[in-house]
Amino acid sequence: MTTVTSDMSVQPGRWPDRLLQFSGVLWFFCAAIGQWIFAYYVAALYIPLLARKGLPGLGDSHLPDGYIPGDALGNLAIAIHVVIAVIIISGGPLQLIPQIRNRFPGFHRLVGRTYMITAVITSAAGLYLVWTRGVVGGQAGHIAISLDAILIISFAAIAVRFAIARKIDQHRRWAMRLFMVVSAVWFFRIGMMFWFMATGGVGIDTETFTGPFITFWYFGQMFVPLIILEIYFRAQDQSGGAPKLAVALLVTLAAGATAIGIFAATMGMWFPRL
Numbered sequence: 001m002t003t004v005t006s007d008m009s010v011q012p013g014r015w016p017d018r019l020l021q022f023s024g025v026l027w028f029f030c031a032a033i034g035q036w037i038f039a040y041y042v043a044a045l046y047i048p049l050l051a052r053k054g055l056p057g058l059g060d061s062h063l064p065d066g067y068i069p070g071d072a073l074g075n076l077a078i079a080i081h082v083v084i085a086v087i088i089i090s091g092g093p094l095q096l097i098p099q100i101r102n103r104f105p106g107f108h109r110l111v112g113r114t115y116m117i118t119a120v121i122t123s124a125a126g127l128y129l130v131w132t133r134g135v136v137g138g139q140a141g142h143i144a145i146s147l148d149a150i151l152i153i154s155f156a157a158i159a160v161r162f163a164i165a166r167k168i169d170q171h172r173r174w175a176m177r178l179f180m181v182v183s184a185v186w187f188f189r190i191g192m193m194f195w196f197m198a199t200g201g202v203g204i205d206t207e208t209f210t211g212p213f214i215t216f217w218y219f220g221q222m223f224v225p226l227i228i229l230e231i232y233f234r235a236q237d238q239s240g241g242a243p244k245l246a247v248a249l250l251v252t253l254a255a256g257a258t259a260i261g262i263f264a265a266t267m268g269m270w271f272p273r274l
């Protein structure tokens, strides 16, 4: 008989279950590597700048408003935002590895609490920055990234409530939804670079960084992964083999697109800045 848990870990019984599980693990494997590369980039870029020159060092980064003289609070918010980003991006994937969760529950709780608290703090800092300094991508960018902050704070609260209530299955599902919305900024970058690689940038005005694709992907960065995750959960809950196979194919394609996007972002955006 097949036992299904709410995360990537289907206890395999039949081959459609095994293929579904395999596709989830494949996607997660690509995502974990991609997030650790992103974490490395953020640490290697910003920590030396801050260590050498303090907050004014942010002015040497590519950020359009990295450092604004006289705006101490905004400069501090950006420094906190990028330093915390390293903890969040590197810690998130660790939480989803069942072997770590099961063998080191104390570590899982510690990383989990840190992840949620820092995600909420950095979202608050991000909200402040968006509405005081702005963000590239025009009005759509402002609204979408603010919505992301609201989703992060809400999903973190729901995941914590289920953990406190010991409803572990629901806690895991909400923790995975949280992981998707926290990772939205990463999805934005890999998705955009995938698009550049695939189409040369159709629907993107590179001068203003606006256009139909940018508007679509600002919202897609959180809703596309969330929708695929919900489809995956539904397939886990299904008893029929055909839906599981269809979803396994979808998730495998998503893993391929993720891997290409990571390659494009690493080679075309992150590494050249270091």
Ligand code: HEM
Residues within 6 Å of the ligand: 042, 063, 064, 065, 081, 082, 085, 088, 089, 119, 122, 123, 125, 126, 127, 128, 129, 130, 134, 135, 136, 145, 146, 148, 149, 152, 182, 183, 185
């Ligand atoms: C919680 C997950 C988040 C992470 C891990 C994260 C990470 C980062 C990183 C690494 C940067 C530096 C950009 C780069 O070098 O590519 C950055 C910039 C920025 N982030 Fe976030 N961020 C998150 C959420 C948010 C949210 C929710 C908001 C807004 C509500 C936000 C607003 C900003 C702003 C305004 C910048 C300045 C750069 C720009 O103009 O794009 N971030 N973030």
